Amino acid sequence: MPSDISRIFDPVPYDFNSRRDYQILVREVLGIYSTPPGIDDLVxxxxxxxxxxxxxxxxxxLQATGEECVEPLYxxxxxGDLREQALCLRVLTGVPDPDLGEKVEFLRTVLTCADDDPAMKAAGARLSSLGVRAVIPLLHLQRLDAAASPDLRMKVxxxxxxxxxxxxAPAIQLFxxxxxxxxxxxxxxxxxLAPGSVEVLEEAKETGGAAIRRDASRALDAVQGKGARARVPSGETMVSVVELDAIPSPEYGTFCPEHYDDLYDLVR
Structure with missing residues (x-):
């Protein structure tokens, strides 16, 4: 680890509960590591x-560097291993990825076209190239389209x-x-994904922003069976507080369940 990073971070001369100290820290770090390859040191x-x-x-x-950190993190x-992937994706949820909209639209197209559509057949190479980069776009697709299409929600x-x-980790960050x-x-x-998701929810419950802490707490109760909400059997649709019937749903093509595994093999 470079000496400049060591000087700033070890020991940490900042109060991590102080917004002002964080602002000082970010300014000092970005004065040294605001562009690649310095960002690699932050990673x-x-x-x-x-x-x-x-x-x-x-x-x-890293998030303060903006788009500069997207490629190094990906x-x-x-x-990386599972831990490294989770850490990087968690940070990436707070960074404006310039290609996010394109990735979301691509996944939306693939998951809503008919099985015999040429777009479906041509999607393999692109899905394969996305790899771990598909995770955050899939979560945003869920966030944007879940209410309009329970069918698409199930596929995602x-x-x-x-x-x-x-x-x-990135799913919880979008809370x-x-x-x-x-x-x-x-x-x-x-x-x-329990029990693996429990530890991540517990951490988010303590360290996230207000909305993340609240929803992580609610999710933790539900995952551990402590909440009042009944478990939804696999394959059934959860009913939102928003009346789904009142929302116009676009006409989606058919998508046979056996293609889930094919898509996952490509994404993986």
Missing amino acids: DLLIAAPDRERQRAAAIC ERAEG NRLLVQIGEVVT RYDDQVYFESVLPVLRS
Whole structure:
């Protein structure tokens, strides 16, 4: 780890409960590491941080670099283990990815076209190239389209569960949108990924922003069977507080369940 990073982060001369100290930290770090390859050092720190405070500091500094950190984080996620992938994706949910809209639209097209549509047949190479980069766009697709299409929600959730535990941390970070429909849509995924999701929910309950803490607490109760809400059997649709029947649903093509595994093989 470079000496400049060591000087700033070890020991940490900041009060991590102080917004002002965080602002000073970010300004000092960005004065040294605002562009690649310096950002790679911040990613190294994120992965190797000896405690949660330094890890959080590295995450905030990375997010402050904006789009510059997107590629370094994705590259580390693509070559990393489950822990490294989760850390990188968690940070990436707070960064404006310039290609996010294109990725979301691509996944929407694939998941809503008929099985015999040429677009479906041509999607393999692109899905394969997305790899771990598909996780955050899938979550945003769920957030944007879940209310309008329970059918699409089911398809996205099936893919998220098959991708596995790496989706848990970024899924919880999107609780910051304070969106009840998204919360109910992604809850079955968090249940399916238990017990691995429990530890991540417990951490978010303590360290996230207000909306994240509240919904992480609600999700934790539901995953552990403590909430009043009944478990929704697999394959059934959760009813949102928003009346789904009152929302115009676009006409989606058929999508046979056996294609879920084909899609996952491509995404993986």
